[in-house]
Amino acid sequence: MTVNPFAQPSTLPYELPPFDHISEDHFRPAFRDGMAHHEQELDAIATNPEPPTWENTIEALERSGAELRxxxxxxxxxxxxxxxxxxxAIAADIAPQLAAHTDKLYLNEQLYGRITAVTPPDDPESRRLHDHILRQFRRHGAALDAEDKQRLTQLNERLSVLAEQFTHNLREETTRLAVAFERDELQGLDEGHIASAAEDAQALGKTGYVIPLGLPTVQEEQVALELPASRARLYEASLQRGRGANGQVLVEITQLRAQRAELLGYATHADYVIAEETAATTDAVRTMLFDLSPAAATNARNELKLLVEAAETAGDAEADGAGAGASAVTVTDADRPFWESKVRERDYALDEAELSHYFPLRQVLVDGVFYAAHLLYGITIIPRTDLTGYAADVDVWEVLDEDGAGIGLFLTDYYARPSKRGGAWMSTFVDQSELLGTQPVVVNVLNITKPADGSQPLLSLDTVTTLFHEFGHALHGLLSKVRYPSFSGTNVPRDYVEFPSQINENWAVDPTVLRHYARHADTQEPIPDTLVNAIHASRQFGQGFATSEYLAAAVIDLAWHSLSAAEAQNLTADDIDAFEQQALAAAGLEVTPRYRSTYFAHVFGGGYAAGYYSYLWAEVLDADGFAWFTEQGAAGPDAEAARMRAAGQRFRDVILSRGAADDYAAAFTALRGRDKDITPLLTRRGLRGALP
Structure with missing residues (x-):
């Protein structure tokens, strides 16, 4: 085996990892060495005979662990x-080791004593960092006695194993449950999608055509599949994920999280998590969710009536055996996306199949996502074909500032493959830090079906919005300008991290940006005004269901993590369905959640436990924040380039560049000139009057 490529910083531009020289054999020794070297660094800080100073304690701590990172x-x-x-297999082995390593850091009494004794420099970022580190040590058990520290370590190790097991089970079942179809069962899908389904079948060793499952409950293909039976098979497969393998796993995760929260002095895991979020209290989150749920549920029921009417008119629905005088047509959750698209076409002249022809992937990315970022923030994004990503379809781009100076690298990994988990996300390979002298290397990941003929995929408006959303996260990482790595980019609370990404979604349909990138894939004709008007006219339609399915998932997440240790103790996998139904009934919600518990990777396999509410909490900031852009004349049909650039620079300076270095409420107030207002969100989602 060659010299371990993680032992020293990469010599490639921006310390891009040398993917061509990394093999699976490198990971185990690299983790072993990385943890050992980090422990040596921590021990040197803790046992330093010199009096504790900012440089030899706090900054030394911030510098430590580079190889492990x-x-x-x-x-x-x-x-x-x-x-x-x-x-x-490596993940299963390494997860408990990393958990134990983290505990060694936070439960080191000598280190904690030195941190406590340090006086920070008299600047806001340093004082904030000192408070942050002290709080993190206390929240990780630094003040516990020896017996409780040992118990905490056991809980953390077991939880790390369970989270990895949940994710592993979900990946396996998502692959196993991919739905096989015959050609005539795929009516409604375009030829490119059908060809991709044939390729997916071959990749999975199956015959015919296979549609892989996406992460949420509702699958993208339900919009286009014309046969109710095909829609139902796809939807039912989605609902089955994790029901066997993950039931007891998620119950044990819930129980151990509740026990850990109690050990650390909190009533529930939700209280433990939300204490560090901008929401501050579980009651504040519950109030928001429960206040919005009745209006969203009412809107969803009213929307369903329109869908049933459309299905009755078309005569393409299944009878449910209703009694005399009742409707003989049922529009199920499997059918809802299909009939929503038909109502949009009927009532708003929005043909979603036609619309997708104006959204080829590369065109949307370069002439839309990158163009908007240039208008707003002055940055230019160019391909770096001399640099390689970690997979064949991963592209590397360099991000340049207005003066031509390099900011960082941006990797794009947009195509689905069997080895990739579902969903869309942003992550980093290198974080920006003035202390470390590092610039960001950021990646965006989506799961777009790759056309078999090599053409550019045509995106739905939802996928276009996701592309802008994830690039909003990327901007948060790329435009970071802080001293300490702990505060870099997206290292912020969950209910704040979605603010920049959701702000960036708005530019997908802003007229100035939309008309620059939305050109027909075949003719290059610009998107007609009729379609642009239809997009804006139809934006509130479907929000009742969309809001309800999101709220349902957030309510279930909060319910699981609001259990005390005693309440969670006797739960079993057999209780999951009833538990979900009780939680939804309490909120007055009647829809299937965006994620059922057994495939809720955000909260049982990821970092959103008791935090899935954060998307809506951040959307309050987003809706109000984008209203600020409009007030500056930087959005809308008459937006001028100079106004967009000035407003974008202000947003960059106050929000994007500051990461966690500034107080979040103060930063928003500095941008908006006042505290946040929920009214723009209610207007956007058609929920005016929802709050008392």
Missing amino acids: RVSAVFFNLLGTDATEELE
Whole structure:
């Protein structure tokens, strides 16, 4: 085996990992060495005979663990995007070791004593960092006695194993449950999608055509599939994920999280998590969710009536055996996306199949996503064909500032493959830090079906919005300008991290940006005004269901993590369905959640436990924040380039560049000139009057 590539910083531009020289054999020794070297660094800080100072304690702590950061960044990115049996075996072995290593850091009494004794420099970022580190040590058990510290370590190790097991089970079942179809069952899908389904079948060793499952409950293909039976098969497969393998896993995770929260002095895991979020209290989150749920549920029921009417008119629905005088047509959750598209076409002249022809992937990315970022923030994004990513379809781009100076690298990994987990996300390989002298290397990941003929995929408006959303996260990482790595980019609370990404979604349909990138894939004709008007006219339609399915998932997440240790103790996998139904009934919600518990990777396999509410919490900031852009004349049909650039620079300076270095509420107030207002969100989602 060659010299371990993680032992030293990469010599490639911006310390891009040398993917061509990294093999699976490198990871185990790199983790072993990385943890050992980090422990040596921590021991040197803790036992330093010199009096504790900012430089020899806090900044030394911020500098420590570089080798471990490098291997972790590459390994966990690959685990999500190119998982193999060996990588999953390494993850299962390394997860409890990393948990134990983290506990050694936070439970080190000598180190904690030195941190407590340090007086920070008299500047806001340093004082904020000192408070942050002290709080993190206390929240990780630094003040516990020896017996409780041992119990905490046991809980953390077991939880790390369970989270990895949940994710592994979900990946396996998502692959296993991919739905096989005959050609005539795929009526409604375009030829490119059908050809991709044939390729997916071959990749999975199956005959015919296979549609892989996406992460949410509702699958993208339900919009186009014309046969109710095909829609139902796809939807039912989605609902089955994790029901066997993950039931007891998620119950044990819930129980152990509740026990850990109690050990650390909190009533529930939700209280433990939300204490560090901008929401501050579980009651504040519950109030928001429960206040919005009745209006969203009412809107969803009203929307369903329109869908049933459309299905009755078309005569293409299944009878449900209703009694005399009742409707003989049922529009199920499997059918809802299909009939929503028909109502949009009927009532708003929005043909979603036609619309997708104006959204070829590369065109949307370069002439839309990158163009908007240039108008707003002055940055230019150019391909770096001399640099390689970790997979064949991963492109590397360089991000340049207005003066031509390099900012960082941006990797794009947009195509689905069997080895990739579902969903869309942003991650980093290198974080920006003035202390470390590092510039960001950021990746965006989606799961777009790759056309078999090599053409550019045509995107739905939802996928276009996701592309802008994830690039909003990327901007948060790329435009970071802080001293300390702990505060870099997206290292912020969950209910704030979605603010920049959701702000960036708005530019997908802003007229100035939309008309620049939306050109027909075949003719290059610009998108007609009729379609642009239809997009804007139809934006509130479907929000009742969309909001309800999101709220349902957030309510279930909060319910699981609002259990005390005693309440969680007697739960079993057999209780999951009833538990979900009780939680939804309490909120007045009647829809299937965006994620059922057994495939809710955000909260049982990822970092959103008791935090899935954060998307809506951040959307309050987003809706109000984008209203600010409009007030500056930087959005809308009459937006001028100079106004967009000035407003974008202000947003960059106050929000994007500051990461966690500034108080979040103060930063928003500095941008908006006042505290946040929920009214723009209610207007956007058609929920005016929802709050008392």
